[in-house]
Amino acid sequence: MKPLYSIEIEPEVRDWLELLPAKHFLKVDEYVGLLAERATTLGEPLGRAVMTHSRWTRRNDCEAAEAEAVTETRQGIRLAMALAEAVYLRRTELGLTQTELAARAGLTQAKISRIEGSDAVPTLPLLAKLARALDASLNIAIDEDDAQVSFTPHTNAA
Incomplete structure (x- = not known):
């Protein structure tokens, strides 16, 4: 190959x-x-x-397709990277440090760092904590070869 x-x-x-x-x-x-x-x-x-x-x-001349397991691993990596970017962008938009976000979410700074470094795959309850701590709704769209992750800020009526 x-x-x-x-x-x-x-x-x-x-x-x-x-x-x-x-x-x-x-x-x-x-x-x-x-x-x-x-x-x-x-x-x-x-x-x-x-x-x-x-x-x-x-390489355009690659004849053999990647093994299905490799393709699935790549998709998981891309999804983790998309989540990492979304968390980082929302956190910095709010002007929060990793430590401040961790305190809001009831997590450790190290856990936030692993998520932002795409080194962790959070559970659904952890994603809910992150969304609440970031005062936003979490949006995830997964298609065959693409994944989009974003946070939509909540609007507070004054």
């Missing part, structure tokens, strides 16, 4: 990547793919750094 991406990286980084468990490698793969897609919108110096330090391109 041909690799899905071709990438030019330093030998030390390649050695590190080869030691990663498959699930962690897939997460790195998703992040680098996301960075490559958004490199032009990151602005200087980030956009230039992404494109200078890695040449990450999707």
Whole structure:
């Protein structure tokens, strides 16, 4: 099976990547793919750094499809990343620190950090706590190859 991406990286980084468990490698793969897609919108110096330090391109000549388990893992990673971004955006919109959000939600700062780092898959009760703490409704739309997660702020009548 041909690799899905071709990438030019330093030998030390390649050695590190080869030691990663498959699930962690897939997460790195998703992040680098996301960075490559958004490199032009990151602005200087980030956009230039992404494109200078890695040449990450999707291979169009890949004949074999990914295994179903790999596809499901990638979808889970994308969903966790979408939730992480939504929590971060709403928290910063409210001007809250991770510690302040944790206190509002009855969680630890470390748990908030894991959610924002897409390292945790929250349960439904935890998502409800987050939505209440962020004074918003949580919206999740999952399609075959896409997931959208957002918070809709509650409007308070004065």
